[in-house]
Amino acid sequence: MKLTALIVDDEPIARNFLERYCEKNGTIRVVGSFPDSETAYEYLQQNEVDILFLDVEMPGDSGFQLLDKLIVMPKVILTTSKTDYAYDAYQYKVSDYLKKPFTYIRFQEAMERINSSYADKTAAPKKEDVFIKSNGKFIRLNYEDILYIESVGDYVKYCTFDKKYITHSTLKAVEEKMDKGHFMKVHRSYIVNLRKINNIEDCTLYIGDSQIPISKLLKTEVMGRINVAS
Numbered sequence: 001m002k003l004t005a006l007i008v009d010d011e012p013i014a015r016n017f018l019e020r021y022c023e024k025n026g027t028i029r030v031v032g033s034f035p036d037s038e039t040a041y042e043y044l045q046q047n048e049v050d051i052l053f054l055d056v057e058m059p060g061d062s063g064f065q066l067l068d069k070l071i072v073m074p075k076v077i078l079t080t081s082k083t084d085y086a087y088d089a090y091q092y093k094v095s096d097y098l099k100k101p102f103t104y105i106r107f108q109e110a111m112e113r114i115n116s117s118y119a120d121k122t123a124a125p126k127k128e129d130v131f132i133k134s135n136g137k138f139i140r141l142n143y144e145d146i147l148y149i150e151s152v153g154d155y156v157k158y159c160t161f162d163k164k165y166i167t168h169s170t171l172k173a174v175e176e177k178m179d180k181g182h183f184m185k186v187h188r189s190y191i192v193n194l195r196k197i198n199n200i201e202d203c204t205l206y207i208g209d210s211q212i213p214i215s216k217l218l219k220t221e222v223m224g225r226i227n228v229a230s
Helices: 012-025 037-046 063-069 086-091 104-117 171-177 219-229
Strands: 003-008 028-034 051-054 075-080 096-099 129-134 137-142 146-152 155-160 164-168 183-187 190-193 199-201 204-207 210-213
Touching: 003 012, 003 037, 012 028, 012 104, 028 037, 037 063, 051 063, 063 075, 075 104, 086 219, 096 104, 096 219, 129 164, 146 171, 146 210, 171 183, 171 190, 183 210, 183 219, 190 204, 190 210, 199 219
Parallel strands: 003 028, 003 051, 051 075, 075 096
Antiparallel strands: 129 137, 146 155, 146 190, 155 164, 183 190, 199 204, 204 210
């Protein structure tokens, strides 16, 4: 079954690109394409959709003003040429944030997240722990106990609430085996548990008493991933 989508963008070229991407993807059926928030709102008063591709800056009401009016909220993917709205996107719990111009590959990544949220509830449960070798012993760590993972030279350090475990590995190897729904690499030296982030200020995130830098190139994606993980 295809997901239904609505496109709201004042730029005809941008709307056409999204329509072609949706058609190429094959799992999305575009049921409407509007140049402003007002006409989109009229449509949404009478119809529900699964996905809303939404520009922010448009004549009349902004994209965020449209979201303020909605009673039934679809999955929202912001499409904008600016990165200034990352914090607002976090506040509105949007599913993803696509900065124009974006590639089809980046569009596909956004859709994979959307599709995963509609996954069959009877699917096998996700892995919830990982075994690591530390001090000559194999130790099982539950995902919920891991706050973040830090690269320390040829080793990585798993930081939990009350302990730190050091194991011989690379951050790249750790990233490949950790569940992407829980963890994300936010800096060349750090992988964090998205569910343990207390707050974000500029390019620093806080987990408990720890301050962890965020790569400027990854900040927008981090904000989008937080919404999915919350």
